[in-house]
Amino acid sequence: xxxxxxxxxxxxxxxxxxxxxxxxxxxxxxxxxxxxxxxxxxxxxxxxxxxxxxxxxxxxxxxxxxxxxxxxxxxxxxxxxxxxxxxxxxxxxxxxxxxxxxxxxxxxxxxxxxxxxxxxxxxxxxxxxxxxxxxxxxxxxxxxxxxxxxxxxxxxxxxxxxxxxxxxxxxxxxxxxxxxxxxxxxxxxxxxxxxxxxxxxxxxxxxxxxxxxxxxxxxxxxxxxxxxxxxxxxxxxxxxxxxxxxxxxxxxxxxxxxxxxxxxxxxxxxxxxxxxxxxxxxxxxxxxxxxxxxxxxxxxxxxxxxxxxxxxxxxxxxxxxxxxxxxxxxxxxxxxxxxxxxxxxxxxxxxxxxxxxxxxxx
Amino acid sequence: xxxxxxxxxxxxxxxxxxxxxxxxxxxxxxxxxxxxxxxxxxxxxxxxxxxxxxxxxxxxxxxxxxxxxxxxxxxxxxxxxxxxxxxxxxxxxxxxxxxxxxxxxxxxxxxxxxxxxxxxxxxxxxxxxxxxxxxxxxxxxxxxxxxxxxxxxxxxxxxxxxxxxxxxxx
Numbered sequence: 407x408x409x410x411x412x413x414x415x416x417x418x419x420x421x422x423x424x425x426x427x428x429x430x431x432x433x434x435x436x437x438x439x440x441x442x443x444x445x446x447x448x449x450x451x452x453x454x455x456x457x458x459x460x461x462x463x464x465x466x467x468x469x470x471x472x473x474x475x476x477x478x479x480x481x482x483x484x485x486x487x488x489x490x491x492x493x494x495x496x497x498x499x500x501x502x503x504x505x506x507x508x509x510x511x512x513x514x515x516x517x518x519x520x521x522x523x524x525x526x527x528x529x530x531x532x533x534x535x536x537x538x539x540x541x542x543x544x545x546x547x548x549x550x551x552x553x554x555x556x557x558x559x560x561x562x563x564x565x566x567x568x569x570x571x572x573x574x575x576x577x578x579x580x581x582x583x584x585x586x587x588x589x590x591x592x593x594x595x596x597x598x599x600x601x602x603x604x605x606x607x608x609x610x611x612x613x614x615x616x617x618x619x620x621x622x623x624x625x626x627x628x629x630x631x632x633x634x635x636x637x638x639x640x641x642x643x644x645x646x647x648x649x650x651x652x653x654x655x656x657x658x659x660x661x662x663x664x665x666x667x668x669x670x671x672x673x674x675x676x677x678x679x680x681x682x683x684x685x686x687x688x689x690x691x692x693x694x695x696x697x698x699x700x701x702x703x704x705x706x707x708x709x710x711x712x713x714x715x716x717x718x719x720x721x722x723x724x725x726x727x728x729x730x731x732x733x734x735x736x737x738x739x740x741x742x743x744x745x746x747x748x749x750x751x752x753x754x755x756x757x758x759x760x761x762x763x764x765x766x767x768x
Numbered sequence: 769x770x771x772x773x774x775x776x777x778x779x780x781x782x783x784x785x786x787x788x789x790x791x792x793x794x795x796x797x798x799x800x801x802x803x804x805x806x807x808x809x810x811x812x813x814x815x816x817x818x819x820x821x822x823x824x825x826x827x828x829x830x831x832x833x834x835x836x837x838x839x840x841x842x843x844x845x846x847x848x849x850x851x852x853x854x855x856x857x858x859x860x861x862x863x864x865x866x867x868x869x870x871x872x873x874x875x876x877x878x879x880x881x882x883x884x885x886x887x888x889x890x891x892x893x894x895x896x897x898x899x900x901x902x903x904x905x906x907x908x909x910x911x912x913x914x915x916x917x918x919x920x921x922x923x924x925x926x927x928x929x930x931x932x933x934x935x936x937x938x
Contacts, residue, residue: 460836461855462876488854491836499840499849506916508923516930524926553917553924560845574844581850583838595843596850603841603852637803638839638855645871647795650803651837651857652875660845681841683853 429474443467452655452684453477457726458484459585459604461654461683478606478726485727497640498648502658502681503560507634512561514627514662520558525633561630562660562677571662571675591718598700598717599693603682605724607689613714614695622702622712626678626695629662633685657682659690663698668706676705696720801892801905805885806857806873808908813874814884820903823887824864832860832872832879858882868893 430437444451444467454466458481466484473479509525512518524530526548565571581596589601602610617623637650659680667673678698680690699714709715723729805813817823836854843850860872860882870890872882891900 456853459853461839461853464876465856488836491834491854491856493854494835494837494857494859496838496851497840499842500852502841502845506920508919509926522928523923524928525923526926548922549925550918550921551925551927553920562844574842574847576846577842577848579848581840581848583851585838585851585854596848599841599843599850600852603850637807638837640837642871642873644861645798645802647799649799649806649873651806651873652855653807654839654855656841656852658845677844679844681852683839 440467440471443470450477452686454480454484456683456686457481457604460484460488478730482727495640497638500636500638505632505634505636507558507632510558510632512630514629515561518561565675572677589721593717593721601721601724602693602696606726609724610692610696611688614692617695617699617714622699622710622714624698625664626661628691629660631659631687633657655684657686657690659694661694661698670706804905804908805888806875812908813881816904816907817884817888820899826862826864829861829863832858832882834858834877860886862886864890
């Protein structure tokens with residue numbers, strides 16, 4: 407029997423009203439402003455921009471406030487908003503060498519032009535809770551030193567001079583866009599990189615870690631990691647020339663991987679690439695390791711059956727909004743589905759019971 | 769309220785001159801100021817424009833609209849392009865009474881700034897250019913340069929100086 411059920415409007419309304427109240431918390435505590443979140447929860451804002459796939463710090467901060475700090479919920483809000491925007495066009499590929507670097511390090515070369523610039527990093531902190539932050543604390547201005555420029559050459563260029571590292575030859579093939587067409591296999595490298603750039607940080611981190619531990623290992627070093635600002639340039643048809651339409655912060659990681667050669671390639675270092683909107687070096691390093699692992703086929707390496715080598719598995723499970731949408735929908739009413747399952751189990755048990763009775767009789 | 773009417777005849781004269789001038793030079797100059805305007809901090813263009821004098825009348829060719837641009841990167845920094853993610857921008861276009869057209873492109877969702885940027889773009893093509901250059905664009909460029917230098921100096925202070933350790937062999 408099929409029974410249509412309607413109702414719950416009032417319960418839903420009241421639940422949302424309570425949600426708004428709980429979001430605000432104790433009203434004797436001052437309310438957080440969007441600007442405070444944008445300025446002081448920057449890395450959360452950056453993660454929401456990267457995985458929401460929309461660079462807009464104010465919107466990301468608003469989403470975090472609305473989502474009560476649940477970053478996946480905030481990413482969901484940004485993805486939903488993104489679909490309402492008309493797309494004015496596509497930028498020229500950004501020139502990461504033109505980046506004004508806040509941070510630029512290499513784990514492979516100690517002395518490189520431009521040097522090792524640490525930037526505002528958590529590295530080398532003791533990971534001890536700083537109780538001074540619990541009280542109001544004044545910030546002392548960071549030390550400064552004369553600097554002509556923050557632009558620095560890419561580290562890969564140094565190895566290139568000896569021909570010891572594979573090149574990334576210039577190419578102008580129009581990339582596929584998974585926001586415009588369904589993600590279909592086989593996915594070429596540009597499509598994989600788009601998918602990884604917006605993928606869940608935790609998922610990509612775990613895959614990269616699994617590769618390091620031996621499941622599709624590729625001996626990665628961080629050849630270069632850089633964080634900084636660069637201009638985004640776009641052709642404007644009505645002007646007949648291109649202009650910079652803004653400036654974004656990105657994190658770029660180039661991994662350098664040991665490679666003993668294969669049937670198709672000579673012994674050399676190979677590269678994995680990570681590029682993420684905002685400051686997010688854990689994500690960028692993970693992305694580079696995963697990108698390199700997924701290139702096994704093109705480099706003529708063996709498929710050892712590691713999860714990280716399974717492009718289809720990785721790309722179809724990397725998006726946290728798709729994942730959470732499908733996962734969380736099972737908490738929504740499935741009364742009719744469950745009713746039919748219940749009927750089925752009862753029937754099977756009746757039949758099994760009848761068989762036992764018959765066996766006992768025999 | 770007092771409104772200053774810009775002298776339209778001078779605009780017409782300038783537009784004739786523009787045709788004769790080297791097109792590439794104009795493009796380079798216009799590109800430079802549009803690059804600066806798109807990245808100006810929230811509210812800065814409008815504040816400087818209003819401080820420089822009353823705004824001219826104009827008609828919308830395209831009222832401010834918010835949209836996105838797909839930002840692309842390149843695999844390995846130099847290889848095949850891929851879609852990295854989108855960013856928000858606001859654009860608009862307007863026409864001054866002298867028929868000069870101004871385009872505004874700014875990062876983010878900022879309709880008032882886009883309008884101010886389009887006015888600056890239009891005025892830079894009129895005989896108000898010198899004033900706008902001095903009172904708006906130079907100010908934006910200066911503030912930006914200072915901010916950039918400060919950031920560069922802070923980054924430079926975190927540059928690692930390596931010391932060779934004595935190895936105790938002699």
